[in-house]
């Protein structure tokens with residue numbers, strides 16, 4: 001992918017991962033932030049960095065189909081190289097995934113394939129996991145099922161609560177997501193036509209304590 005990678009970010013809420021990407025991916029060109037939540041707190045930081053935020057309010061569309069089509073057409077017009085989902089709370093429809101095949105990535109707060117979906121920290125605690133973490137993966141038509149790019153783990157202690165675990169994992173998310181995006185920018189991680197991770201990226205991942213997917217998976 002080109003050095004000046006054109007990125008569109010999708011958020012629904014706090015936006016701390018988006019903030020970390022904006023701060024830590026200096027070569028990324030954020031074309032816009034798309035949100036389904038006009039009041040999302042994460043929009044303020046993006047706006048303060050001169051990034052356009054495009055709001056799509058479901059209530060203003062007659063049907064889910066129209067709402068999705070509007071988002072799809074808008075994103076298409078921006079011709080992004082990469083779409084980063086950072087706390088976007090909606091499922092993207094197959095037409096969207098097909099249109100941007102291999103160009104949509106997501107960060108998820110668990111060590112996938114464990115705990116797809118919501119409430120990951122509570123479920124990890126209930127299962128008495130001793131290790132938990134986060135995953136950056138390519139988005140496909142399933143719920144948190146696409147090819148795993150990289151993962152970061154944290155230990156779970158007997159004293160951990162949902163809040164403390166979420167904080168620990170989030171700290172790793174803020175390191176892992178920019179690491180992946182920077183490696184995509186530097187072409188050490190290729191997403192298309194299939195996931196490829198260079199030796200250099202594998203070595204760098206080791207230094208950070210991240211686990212990356214094996215080459216050519």
Ligand code: GRF
Nearest residue numbers: 014015016017087107108109
């Ligand atoms: C993060 O935990 C991310 O893994 C998940 O949603 C949360 C978003 O947090 N997909 P933030 O909006 O980036 O602060």
